[in-house]
Amino acid sequence: MKLEVSGLNSFYGQAHILFDVDFAVGEGEVVALLGRNGAGKSTSFRSVVGLVGQRTGKVMFEGEDVSRLPTYDIVRRGLGYVPEDRRIFTELTVEENFVVGRQAPRSGVATWTPERIYELFPNLGEMRRRPGGHMSGGEQQMLTIGRTLMGNPSLVLLDEPSEGLAPKIVEQMADAIMAMKREGLSIIISEQNLHFAKLISDRAYIIEKGRIRFSGTMADLEANPEIRDAYLAV
Amino acid sequence: MEFLLVQALSGLASAASLFLVASGLSIIFGVMRIVNFAHGAFYMLGAYVAFTLTDRFAGPLGFWGGVLVASLVVAAVGALMEMVLLRRIYHAPELFQLLATFGVTLMVEDLVVLIWGSEDLMGPRAPGFTGAVSVFGRLVPSYDFLLIALGPLVLGLLWLLFHRTRWGVLVRAATQDREMVASLGVNQKWLFTSVFALGVFLAAFGGALQIPRTTVSHAMDLSIIVEVFVVVVIGGLGSVTGAFVAAILVSELNAFGILILPQISMITVFLVMAVVLVVRPYGLFGKPEGAPRAAAGISIRPWRPMTNLERSGVAAVVVVVALMPLFAGDYTLSVGSEILVYVLFAASLHFLMTVGGLSSFGHAAYFGLGAYGAALLVKYFGAPMEAALVIGPVLGLVGAVLFGWFCVRLSGVYFAMLTLAFAQITWSVAFQWVEVTGGDNGILGIWPSSWASTPQGFFWLALAIVVVCVAALRMLVFSPFGFGLRAARDSALRSEAIGINGKSTQWIAFIVAGTFAGIAGALFAFLKGSVFPETLGIPTSVDGLVMVLLGGIETVSGAVVGAVVYKALAIWLMSKTELSKLVLGGVIVLLVVAFPKGIVGFLEDLRHRRPKAPGGAGSEGAVDVAKVEAAR
Ligand SMILES: Nc1ncnc2c1ncn2[C@@H]1O[C@H](COP(=O)(O)OP(=O)(O)OP(=O)(O)O)[C@@H](O)[C@H]1O
Numbered sequence: 001m002k003l004e005v006s007g008l009n010s011f012y013g014q015a016h017i018l019f020d021v022d023f024a025v026g027e028g029e030v031v032a033l034l035g036r037n038g039a040g041k042s043t044s045f046r047s048v049v050g051l052v053g054q055r056t057g058k059v060m061f062e063g064e065d066v067s068r069l070p071t072y073d074i075v076r077r078g079l080g081y082v083p084e085d086r087r088i089f090t091e092l093t094v095e096e097n098f099v100v101g102r103q104a105p106r107s108g109v110a111t112w113t114p115e116r117i118y119e120l121f122p123n124l125g126e127m128r129r130r131p132g133g134h135m136s137g138g139e140q141q142m143l144t145i146g147r148t149l150m151g152n153p154s155l156v157l158l159d160e161p162s163e164g165l166a167p168k169i170v171e172q173m174a175d176a177i178m179a180m181k182r183e184g185l186s187i188i189i190s191e192q193n194l195h196f197a198k199l200i201s202d203r204a205y206i207i208e209k210g211r212i213r214f215s216g217t218m219a220d221l222e223a224n225p226e227i228r229d230a231y232l233a234v
Numbered sequence: 235m236e237f238l239l240v241q242a243l244s245g246l247a248s249a250a251s252l253f254l255v256a257s258g259l260s261i262i263f264g265v266m267r268i269v270n271f272a273h274g275a276f277y278m279l280g281a282y283v284a285f286t287l288t289d290r291f292a293g294p295l296g297f298w299g300g301v302l303v304a305s306l307v308v309a310a311v312g313a314l315m316e317m318v319l320l321r322r323i324y325h326a327p328e329l330f331q332l333l334a335t336f337g338v339t340l341m342v343e344d345l346v347v348l349i350w351g352s353e354d355l356m357g358p359r360a361p362g363f364t365g366a367v368s369v370f371g372r373l374v375p376s377y378d379f380l381l382i383a384l385g386p387l388v389l390g391l392l393w394l395l396f397h398r399t400r401w402g403v404l405v406r407a408a409t410q411d412r413e414m415v416a417s418l419g420v421n422q423k424w425l426f427t428s429v430f431a432l433g434v435f436l437a438a439f440g441g442a443l444q445i446p447r448t449t450v451s452h453a454m455d456l457s458i459i460v461e462v463f464v465v466v467v468i469g470g471l472g473s474v475t476g477a478f479v480a481a482i483l484v485s486e487l488n489a490f491g492i493l494i495l496p497q498i499s500m501i502t503v504f505l506v507m508a509v510v511l512v513v514r515p516y517g518l519f520g521k522p523e524g525a526p527r528a529a530a531g532i533s534i535r536p537w538r539p540m541t542n543l544e545r546s547g548v549a550a551v552v553v554v555v556a557l558m559p560l561f562a563g564d565y566t567l568s569v570g571s572e573i574l575v576y577v578l579f580a581a582s583l584h585f586l587m588t589v590g591g592l593s594s595f596g597h598a599a600y601f602g603l604g605a606y607g608a609a610l611l612v613k614y615f616g617a618p619m620e621a622a623l624v625i626g627p628v629l630g631l632v633g634a635v636l637f638g639w640f641c642v643r644l645s646g647v648y649f650a651m652l653t654l655a656f657a658q659i660t661w662s663v664a665f666q667w668v669e670v671t672g673g674d675n676g677i678l679g680i681w682p683s684s685w686a687s688t689p690q691g692f693f694w695l696a697l698a699i700v701v702v703c704v705a706a707l708r709m710l711v712f713s714p715f716g717f718g719l720r721a722a723r724d725s726a727l728r729s730e731a732i733g734i735n736g737k738s739t740q741w742i743a744f745i746v747a748g749t750f751a752g753i754a755g756a757l758f759a760f761l762k763g764s765v766f767p768e769t770l771g772i773p774t775s776v777d778g779l780v781m782v783l784l785g786g787i788e789t790v791s792g793a794v795v796g797a798v799v800y801k802a803l804a805i806w807l808m809s810k811t812e813l814s815k816l817v818l819g820g821v822i823v824l825l826v827v828a829f830p831k832g833i834v835g836f837l838e839d840l841r842h843r844r845p846k847a848p849g850g851a852g853s854e855g856a857v858d859v860a861k862v863e864a865a866r
């Protein structure tokens with residue numbers, strides 16, 4: 001397994017948010033973490049990269065326990081993180097945003113350059129000098145993914161990449177994620193949008209109120225509409 | 235005409251150093267959110283070390299090499315301070331870093347005297363720039379032209395650094411969103427250290443460049459730090475270009491203010507700053523501050539009124555203190571009275587800071603206004619003490635009504651700086667309006683009524699007033715008004731939604747705090763029998779801040795303990811050692827590191843050890859680790 005999370009419990013202050021959450025991503029797999037608003041998807045991802053202060057449990061990345069490491073160290077090992085709400089650097093140009101994300105090439109993993117990212121997201125190539133604050137939501141979403149790719153990750157956590165995007169851009173996003181998969185990247189996305197998840201994922205987990213309620217292939221999920229209806233907004 | 239030009243040139247030359255120091259402060263604040271009070275101390279150190287080096291090694295290489303090496307040496311000292319001190323307290327409330335750097339400033343002031351002596355030192359002239367250039371028949375030192383050219387040069391170099399290097403891009407990114415930078419694999423530890431080192435380098439460089447122009451003295455730090463704060467605030471925190479423009483503005487105001495309004499020259503700069511802040515609350519080139527660092531961790535333990543047991547405990551302490559005059563000597567009692575006055579002063583500031591969420595850097599203004607109010611009543615109207623104690627503080631109240639109205643329009647560091655500006659204006663008035671206030675000579679002969687003229691009598695008087703006032707402040711905290719204030723502090727938006735007008739609530743808090751400070755000030759006037767401009771000065775304001783922070787910003791009444799500990803320590807040290815600032819600074823630094831929640835906050839933590847940490851690891855520890863990691 002590329003990433004193996006087990007027994008994750010997370011807290012914000014006194015509030016217990018995640019309860020014994022387990023999930024895993026295999027080499028080259030695309031996995032979806034599905035759940036409604038406030039189910040705990042973002043908290044799961046933030047916990048994996050060490051951004052949630054109070055958490056217990058084990059996070060194994062490429063066979064090593066990274067749960068006690070600081071965020072930057074986890075990320076440098078090749079675990080890329082794309083936050084929800086994008087968080088691009090609005091004062092920095094597209095190129096400069098890439099500079100922040102840049103890390104040394106990693107052996108056995110695709111190496112990304114700005115040029116290759118412009119191939120993936122042609123829109124970005126047309127606005128290399130534009131400050132991040134002056135871009136549309138879709139372009140910002142592309143930028144935040146590209147910025148993380150600049151770190152040459154072997155696995156990417158994508159937090160709701162389709163959120164708030166026009167249908168056309170969502171399609172483009174799905175294509176890009178498939179292209180990333182073809183590069184050999186392992187990917188886990190969090191989603192509320194089942195339709196989008198179906199386009200790209202091999203497997204899915206469903207999280208609700210901080211607990212994993214379902215785990216299986218997309219086909220399993222298709223075959224059990226009652227699960228979908230119980231835990232996801234459709 | 236020529237004269238004006240020459241004056242303008244001299245202003246521009248002064249702007250160079252001011253810009254260097256201010257840009258350093260601005261860069262540090264932008265990335266680290268630290269108001270580095272020690273910045274003036276590093277400026278001073280730069281001048282001293284450069285003095286030693288250029289004194290030892292003559293010639294152009296000796297001079298310029300000395301200036302550069304001095305700046306590098308001081309930058310290394312700054313980096314060391316960041317690593318051993320600041321790194322430990324990044325997770326503490328923001329003001330704690332200010333307190334720590336203030337402690338360092340105190341230490342440096344004494345160390346400088348210890349190493350270089352207290353005499354002013356004359357540095358060498360810059361080789362090649364010893365002469366003067368004739369401008370329309372007037373002589374301008376050629377060194378001034380060098381400085382004038384240097385300002386834009388440094389500005390350009392900094393621009394290149396921030397736009398053409400990866401390091402610079404990372405710094406700009408971190409200025410906006412530090413967590414995101416860490417999430418992209420950047421080790422912020424070293425980013426912070428290098429940013430701090432660069433900022434300190436600029437300060438030291440600014441200081442080193444001053445040696446051919448002015449004498450090197452151990453008061454250089456305070457004289458520049460206030461001006462630098464003003465520059466940074468006018469320019470906009472975090473903006474280097476802003477610092478450049480504001481440095482020129484402030485220097486020219488200084489250069490011409492002297493000519494036009496010699497009587498109130500010191501005020502002009504502060505007036506301009508106040509106007510700028512009211513018109514553009516984030517300075518000329520600044521951007522709105524990001525949401526203040528999450529107040530998570532603050533008030534984990536909800537405040538509550540004292541239990542009966544605690545009330546009895548406090549009553550017992552008051553009784554014991556009230557019995558002191560029966561056995562303590564006169565000296566002890568007068569020290570005790572002074573401490574009591576500061577307890578009230580600190581408690582009033584504490585009220586504003588914790589309940590109002592407003593950190594004033596100029597609270598001494600209202601303390602001093604109360605003192606002057608009482609003194610003026612005695613001097614011009616022959617008022618008896620009783621009347622002066624009641625009416626004197628009204629001056630503090632009026633000051634708070636007036637200044638507070640402007641201040642509460644701002645928040646965070648900008649609020650702090652505007653309060654500082656108003657305090658300086660008040661100080662200037664007291665200092666320069668000699669006919670009324672006696673200026674530097676102060677107002678003398680403010681003696682208490684005969685029944686309170688013995689140390690015992692005055693101690694009881696002070697105790698009675700202070701106990702009543704502190705109790706009143708505490709009751710206010712738990713009154714509906716206090717709840718409204720706290721709601722406004724915790725969430726401006728939400729409280730507006732439930733119908734609380736945040737601004738006017740904060741304004742009232744400001745007035746309450748100012749009035750109680752005024753009461754303390756009036757008492758102080760009678761305790762000392764005199765009033766001087768220092769009562770309104772920056773050191774008095776800073777003392778108040780230190781007391782509040784030492785006591786614990788998250789507590790209800792920590793300031794009381796902070797004031798007792800700090801004032802007693804300060805008075806005791808002053809009597810025991812020549813190096814009181816060194817020791818006091820050291821103690822502050824140690825306390826900050828050991829008790830990041832203040833003394834009372836620490837004691838409360840001990841009492842309320844949280845029962846069980848979720849899932850094993852000590853929860854308190856886990857929170858801290860997390861915050862440190864987030865800061866990396
Ligand atoms: N910083 C925080 N402090 C306190 N509680 C939080 C914080 N962030 C999230 N929560 C709570 O944690 C729970 C899980 O939130 P999380 O953001 O992980 O959900 P999510 O599945 O990502 O939802 P969404 O689809 O809205 O992004 C929610 O109940 C939320 O209110």
Ligand SMILES: [Mg+2]
Binds near residue numbers: 042
């Ligand atoms: Mg989310």
